[in-house]
Amino acid sequence: MNHLLADPWLRFILVVAIKSGVLIFIVITSFAYLMLFERKILAWFQLRLGPIWCGPWGLLQPAADAVKLVLKEDLTPRDADPLIYRFAPAIAVLTSVLAYAAIPFGTFPDGSPVAIANLNVGILYILAAGSLGVYGIALGGWSSQSKWPLLGAIRSTAQMISYELAMGLSIIGVLLLAGTTNLSGITAAQSAHHVWYILPQFVGFLIYFITATAETNRAPFDLPEAETELVAGFHTEYSSLRFGTFFVAEYINMITVSCVATLLFLGGGDGPFLATLPLLSVAWFVLKVMVFLFVLIWMRATLPRLRYDRLMAFGWKVLLPVAVLNLLVTAAIVALVKA
Amino acid sequence: MVVLFWVCAIVLVGTAIAVVGSRQPVHSVVGLIVNFSALAVLFLTLSAEFLAMMQIIIYAGAILVLFLFVIALLTVGNQPIETGEGRLAHQTVPAIAAGVAALGLIAFGVRTAWSQSAASPPADLGTVPAFGTALLTTHVFAFEATAFVLLVAIIGVVLMAGRKEIRF
Structure with a gap:
């Protein structure tokens, strides 16, 4: 064991593997309790109690749900493409977990970020992982070889490509202000400027938040799985653990976009009392992420689903031009200030 | 590595x-x-x-x-589309010839580039600032020309796909 640890490459791989394992455990656990959190909050919005029977305050409900899903029969439609049908949920959850390699959750006392990797192109990496996320849905819907999943998958693909564009443009405004694509660099720039970018980039923030909701297929943009018209959308044919895997991917994506919004617009782990206790930054970060998650659930409880043509028109005719305008104005101001 | x-x-x-x-x-x-x-x-x-x-x-x-x-x-459907009558015939020999020719061309290009490359690249090679500076200063003509070609392509597609809706 000692001579193994002496090799720098093996040690590096081992450290990354352990960090990833811990992080994946944390992410999956937070997914489970995010689902309980959502069910409780939705219940209160509708004057219900929500889950109360499994454990105190329903705290064991996620475990009960998991056991139920695992015990169900795993069905594969006769005409399904067997290979892709089996792999699609795995692709969905893999691409959703990928993003966490680059997210800094706070800063250590020595100033280094709490993250697996401190990438120079961190925000681009997260966008890349997100852009691959559509394949889980598209391939899952196509491989089921049945009409509702196919319609759901096609809708979702069209929606995700359309909204990805405005999302990318809304992020560039922040990159111009921070002057870096490194995520911990962006949060450091916000601390250095003494302003969270939600103030100077409020339009960018609104566009990011709307497009992020659409990217994660959350209400009011949950057209790909509109129950009233498409049964359950792209995962209609899926059952048991494979269905659960799609669920995991969707909720992990929700946490990811909340993390990115916190990093780009709310200063990441920035907050009071950091001078005395630097690791408090992780707590501030988690608190801000939870605010975003609450807003996402709040929107689901309050807003009705958009009609599909309205959704596309809104993306292309409102969000995209406003994002371009925001980018141009930001670029002009940054250039003027530098000159 | x-x-x-x-x-x-x-x-x-x-x-x-x-x-x-x-x-x-x-x-x-x-x-x-x-x-x-x-x-x-x-x-x-x-x-x-x-x-x-x-x-x-x-x-x-x-x-x-x-x-x-x-x-x-x-x-x-699950059925492949190219098995029917419409499938192109006599494709194997030209395809192999074209493939070998392309491979030869690439090998020649790589050999030429190899003999001209510097021993060690600059430290900031491939970073966002270095890439952006090169794209918008040294290679700005190629960059703008590509943008123009893409614009022409987009206009062409709109014209061809949207022809039915344009009535004068």
Whole structure:
């Protein structure tokens, strides 16, 4: 064991593997309790109690749900493409977990970020992982070889490509202000400027938040799985653990976009009392992420689903031009200030 | 790094063969996605981090989604489309000839570039600032010319696809 640890490459791989394992455990656990959190909050919005029977305050409900899903029969439609049908949920959850390699959750006392990797192109990496996320849905819907999943998958693909564009443009405004694509660099720039970018980039923030909701297929943009018209959308044919895997991917994506919004617009782990206790930054970060998650659930409880043509028109005719305008104005101001 | 190169190389060649060889168009697209992702990893080993991310965001994430979108719309069934009457005949010999010619051309280009390359690249090679500066100063003509060509292509597509709706 000692001579193994002496090799720098093996040690590096081992450290990354352990960090990833811990992080994946944390992410999956937070997914489970995010689902309980959502069910409780939705219940209160509708004057219900929500889950109360499994454990105190329903705290064991996620475990009960998991056991139920695992015990169900795993069905594969006769005409399904067997290979892709089996792999699609795995692709969905893999691409959703990928993003966490680059997210800094706070800063250590020595100033280094709490993250697996401190990438120079961190925000681009997260966008890349997100852009691959559509394949889980598209391939899952196509491989089921049945009409509702196919319609759901096609809708979702069209929606995700359309909204990805405005999302990318809304992020560039922040990159111009921070002057870096490194995520911990962006949060450091916000601390250095003494302003969270939600103030100077409020339009960018609104566009990011709307497009992020659409990217994660959350209400009011949950057209790909509109129950009233498409049964359950792209995962209609899926059952048991494979269905659960799609669920995991969707909720992990929700946490990811909340993390990115916190990093780009709310200063990441920035907050009071950091001078005395630097690791408090992780707590501030988690608190801000939870605010975003609450807003996402709040929107689901309050807003009705958009009609599909309205959704596309809104993306292309409102969000995209406003994002371009925001980018141009930001670029002009940054250039003027530098000159 | 050498191990990573060989893993990527094997994945690249394997998926490239899968793209050409598979009977099901969607399988070809999946092969191409894996191929482009492996190519991005190869870019990373050459310290071209910005290029690697763009390879995934634009090619693997956007263009291939459109491929999949069109193929899923056109071929809902599991049956491959090229087995019927409309299949092109006598393709093997010209395809092999063209492939060998392209490979020779690439090998010649790589050999020429190899003999001219500097011993060690600058430290900031491939970072976002270095890439952007090169793109918008040294190579700005090629950059703008490409943008113009793409604009022409877009206008052409709109004209051809939207012809039915234009009534004078």
